[in-house]
Amino acid sequence: MKNQKPKYMQIIDAAVITIAENGYHQSQVSKIAKQAGVADGTIYLYFKNKEDILISLFREKMGHFITDLEEVTRSKNTASEKLLLLIENHFRRLSEDYHLAIVTQLELRQTNKDLRLQINSILKGYLKLVDKILVEGIEKGEFDKDLDIRLARQMIFGTIDETVTTWIMNDHKYDLVGLAPKVHQLLINGCGNKN
Amino acid sequence: MKNQKPKYMQIIDAAVITIAENGYHQSQVSKIAKQAGVADGTIYLYFKNKEDILISLFREKMGHFITDLEEVTRSKNTASEKLLLLIENHFRRLSEDYHLAIVTQLELRQTNKDLRLQINSILKGYLKLVDKILVEGIEKGEFDKDLDIRLARQMIFGTIDETVTTWIMNDHKYDLVGLAPKVHQLLINGCGNKN
Amino acid sequence: MKNQKPKYMQIIDAAVITIAENGYHQSQVSKIAKQAGVADGTIYLYFKNKEDILISLFREKMGHFITDLEEVTRSKNTASEKLLLLIENHFRRLSEDYHLAIVTQLELRQTNKDLRLQINSILKGYLKLVDKILVEGIEKGEFDKDLDIRLARQMIFGTIDETVTTWIMNDHKYDLVGLAPKVHQLLINGCGNKN
Amino acid sequence: MKNQKPKYMQIIDAAVITIAENGYHQSQVSKIAKQAGVADGTIYLYFKNKEDILISLFREKMGHFITDLEEVTRSKNTASEKLLLLIENHFRRLSEDYHLAIVTQLELRQTNKDLRLQINSILKGYLKLVDKILVEGIEKGEFDKDLDIRLARQMIFGTIDETVTTWIMNDHKYDLVGLAPKVHQLLINGCGNKN
DNA sequence: AATGAATGAGACTTCATTCAT
DNA sequence: TATGAATGAAGTCTCATTCAT
Numbered sequence: 001m002k003n004q005k006p007k008y009m010q011i012i013d014a015a016v017i018t019i020a021e022n023g024y025h026q027s028q029v030s031k032i033a034k035q036a037g038v039a040d041g042t043i044y045l046y047f048k049n050k051e052d053i054l055i056s057l058f059r060e061k062m063g064h065f066i067t068d069l070e071e072v073t074r075s076k077n078t079a080s081e082k083l084l085l086l087i088e089n090h091f092r093r094l095s096e097d098y099h100l101a102i103v104t105q106l107e108l109r110q111t112n113k114d115l116r117l118q119i120n121s122i123l124k125g126y127l128k129l130v131d132k133i134l135v136e137g138i139e140k141g142e143f144d145k146d147l148d149i150r151l152a153r154q155m156i157f158g159t160i161d162e163t164v165t166t167w168i169m170n171d172h173k174y175d176l177v178g179l180a181p182k183v184h185q186l187l188i189n190g191c192g193n194k195n
Numbered sequence: 196m197k198n199q200k201p202k203y204m205q206i207i208d209a210a211v212i213t214i215a216e217n218g219y220h221q222s223q224v225s226k227i228a229k230q231a232g233v234a235d236g237t238i239y240l241y242f243k244n245k246e247d248i249l250i251s252l253f254r255e256k257m258g259h260f261i262t263d264l265e266e267v268t269r270s271k272n273t274a275s276e277k278l279l280l281l282i283e284n285h286f287r288r289l290s291e292d293y294h295l296a297i298v299t300q301l302e303l304r305q306t307n308k309d310l311r312l313q314i315n316s317i318l319k320g321y322l323k324l325v326d327k328i329l330v331e332g333i334e335k336g337e338f339d340k341d342l343d344i345r346l347a348r349q350m351i352f353g354t355i356d357e358t359v360t361t362w363i364m365n366d367h368k369y370d371l372v373g374l375a376p377k378v379h380q381l382l383i384n385g386c387g388n389k390n
Numbered sequence: 391m392k393n394q395k396p397k398y399m400q401i402i403d404a405a406v407i408t409i410a411e412n413g414y415h416q417s418q419v420s421k422i423a424k425q426a427g428v429a430d431g432t433i434y435l436y437f438k439n440k441e442d443i444l445i446s447l448f449r450e451k452m453g454h455f456i457t458d459l460e461e462v463t464r465s466k467n468t469a470s471e472k473l474l475l476l477i478e479n480h481f482r483r484l485s486e487d488y489h490l491a492i493v494t495q496l497e498l499r500q501t502n503k504d505l506r507l508q509i510n511s512i513l514k515g516y517l518k519l520v521d522k523i524l525v526e527g528i529e530k531g532e533f534d535k536d537l538d539i540r541l542a543r544q545m546i547f548g549t550i551d552e553t554v555t556t557w558i559m560n561d562h563k564y565d566l567v568g569l570a571p572k573v574h575q576l577l578i579n580g581c582g583n584k585n
Numbered sequence: 586m587k588n589q590k591p592k593y594m595q596i597i598d599a600a601v602i603t604i605a606e607n608g609y610h611q612s613q614v615s616k617i618a619k620q621a622g623v624a625d626g627t628i629y630l631y632f633k634n635k636e637d638i639l640i641s642l643f644r645e646k647m648g649h650f651i652t653d654l655e656e657v658t659r660s661k662n663t664a665s666e667k668l669l670l671l672i673e674n675h676f677r678r679l680s681e682d683y684h685l686a687i688v689t690q691l692e693l694r695q696t697n698k699d700l701r702l703q704i705n706s707i708l709k710g711y712l713k714l715v716d717k718i719l720v721e722g723i724e725k726g727e728f729d730k731d732l733d734i735r736l737a738r739q740m741i742f743g744t745i746d747e748t749v750t751t752w753i754m755n756d757h758k759y760d761l762v763g764l765a766p767k768v769h770q771l772l773i774n775g776c777g778n779k780n
Numbered sequence: 781a782a783t784g785a786a787t788g789a790g791a792c793t794t795c796a797t798t799c800a801t
Numbered sequence: 802t803a804t805g806a807a808t809g810a811a812g813t814c815t816c817a818t819t820c821a822t
Contacts, residue, residue, distance in 0.1 A: 028796080040797085044796095045803075110307070112220055113218055150361075151381060154354060154358045158355075158356055158358065162349045183346055186350050187385060190381045202786095223813085236787055236815075418817080420816075428782080428783090430784060431784065431820080433818095499695070545772070548748065551743055613790090623808090624807065625792090629792095784820100787816105789816105795810105796808100799804100801805105
């Protein structure tokens with residue numbers, strides 16, 4: 001693990017709260033520092049610059065998430081079951097940390113192209129996991145053998161992402177995790193073997 | 196040689212090019228004005244402020260698009276055919292105007308919440324059209340009668356959106372329109388009547 | 391008379407209204423033009439620049455006023471009576487045109503030094519009239535023969551001016567003209583106990 | 586070599602000099618900052634905005650002045666003597682700081698209504714002191730028992746103010762403080778012949 | 781004479797980052 | 802390590818004035 005020092009995570013957690021509550025453009029370094037209970041300058045002892053806070057935030061929070069997902073899905077036998085677990089975990093994770101959900105779904109997208117490229121590279125792990133499940137499903141005959149993996153992955157990720165974003169935009173007033181089975185069914189139908 | 200385009204559209208087109216080429220945060224009003232071939236102050240004869248350029252841009256470009264889609268889909272009989280037309284048109288529209296694609300998929304999302312709320316309200320027309328197709332499909336027995344329309348809509352929009360974004364992130368090096376039938380098949384399977 | 395063309399006075403009157411209602415800094419040339427019912431550019435056919443409108447405004451409105459005062463005071467025999475007439479006329483004039491009062495007492499003072507120097511030179515005629523009354527009063531034995539004319543003039547003008555300004559600042563909610571006799575008495579007698 | 590003055594007063598003093606020498610409208614924040622020997626941004630660590638500099642300037646410079654006047658006049662027994670002290674101190678204060686005199690008499694009056702309202706509220710203390718002297722003078726029989734206090738106050742303030750402004754407009758080429766006794770005499774006795 | 785669309789210079793303010801302590 | 806006062810670059814918008822019609 002990169003940095004076990006308390007202040008490092010302290011600042012990242014402060015950034016999540018600050019950004020969720022004030023929005024990305026109203027989250028000045030000084031505001032994050034105050035939330036973290038450190039001086040402005042201290043931030044720069046732990047992060048190269050402001051962008052580095054955001055990338056680190058995403059890496060720490062989503063990196064663990066992806067590792068967890070890999071472990072969890074290993075326990076299931078079928079691709080379909082793995083996909084359900086993935087969706088459920090994804091939804092649960094963001095349901096449990098509403099601040100983080102706002103930050104990753106809404107606020108972190110207001111950043112420039114460079115930052116988003118770096119975020120995408122972190123997301124690659126997630127997409128690779130989806131691909132692995134798809135390949136396995138095809139091999140096992142659960143999914144259509146002519147399935148275009150790239151498109152299927154985009155459908156799965158796009159649907160999950162859009163579902164979460166809509167949930168946030170509606171002030172998370174309904175149960176997100178409860179939607180998992182239905183979303184799973186939709187996606188399985190999409191990938192499914194028609195015959 | 197006078198430019199016959201009214202200044203209003205001239206400035207919007209200049210904004211699309213400038214933002215696509217320089218990124219949202221590097222598209223100063225002065226840069227847009229220079230691209231449009233007008234003085235900085237002229238911008239403010241046609242737009243209330245910078246944000247107004249962006250909202251107008253989206254409304255002009257996407258508003259027409261939605262109206263067009265409504266007309267085009269009317270010509271087809273089945274919901275499935277309508278959905279295919281919708282996907283094809285969406286892909287074609289953004290394929291044909293790569294600058295616009297970058298702006299709507301990447302750059303316009305870096306804006307503040309207010310602006311995105313306005314953009315979302317314009318998008319409502321698109322989402323309503325998707326809903327209409329879904330309802331029709333269910334009534335005609337093409338789609339599962341227990342289909343959750345909101346989730347299906349999120350799948351359709353999320354998949355299309357993610358497909359376009361990925362295409363742009365990969366520097367549009369493959370044919371987007373050509374993907375339409377396969378994307379359509381994936382989505383139809385998802386919504387489809389299983390029995 | 392300098393300019394008898396209707397538009398000239400039309401623009402000056404529009405300037406008085408616009409400045410009185412919106413304040414000096416919110417009275418753009420375009421706003422004055424709209425109030426006058428002419429195009430922006432037309433203003434520049436009658437005035438060299440914006441400052442010229444203000445100077446002309448002051449000259450037209452106050453120039454006549456000073457000429458009038460000279461005539462009116464000629465009818466009286468004593469300096470004291472002349473001073474009373476001067477005060478009464480000054481107060482009446484501004485009471486009758488509240489817009490003009492606001493403009494000359496408050497708004498026109500927010501201008502730069504150059505403009506105020508020109509305004510002061512117009513005011514010279516007024517101050518000369520006061521001086522003439524003072525000299526006459528001394529010669530006739532009404533006033534102290536050792537009176538410092540410059541200081542006395544500053545007292546008279548300063549007192550009148552301050553009285554009008556205070557009246558405006560209090561939203562002209564009391565009768566200004568009615569104060570004339572008392573102000574006159576003060577100036578003639580001062581605060582002193584005569585016995 | 587560090588400047589020991591706290592930055593707050595350093596900036597206010599710089600503003601007085603800058604405004605006196607360049608005029609209000611040519612006193613950009615950057616010019617004041619340069620005069621103060623600080624960076625532009627530093628201004629905003631001590632003042633909310635540009636207007637706040639001016640209000641603070643007036644409060645610091647005139648607030649103390651009014652407090653001083655209250656103390657000084659307490660040492661005298663008669664209202665007449667107190668008035669003389671007030672005039673002398675007023676004149677001396679502005680004679681000694683010519684820059685400040687220009688700023689308060691000419692430049693600060695070119696500001697918008699909001700700012701002037703705030704300035705007026707600071708001036709209230711001065712006017713109250715005048716009122717106190719007048720009341721005392723009436724009670725002691727020095728002044729006419731029928732004296733209209735509001736008008737008398739306007740005469741006193743108006744005369745003093747006009748005298749200072751005229752002195753500045755004449756490039757302070759004569760001794761202002763030396764005028765105090767005569768101004769005092771005028772105000773006490775008026776223009777009238779005492780015989 | 782009259783129009784009014786177009787011009788473009790100019791300034792306040794913010795905030796990521798630094799560095800002396 | 803930690804601080805936080807100080808920095809200074811950079812951009813949106815206004816509005817007096819012009820000039821082609």
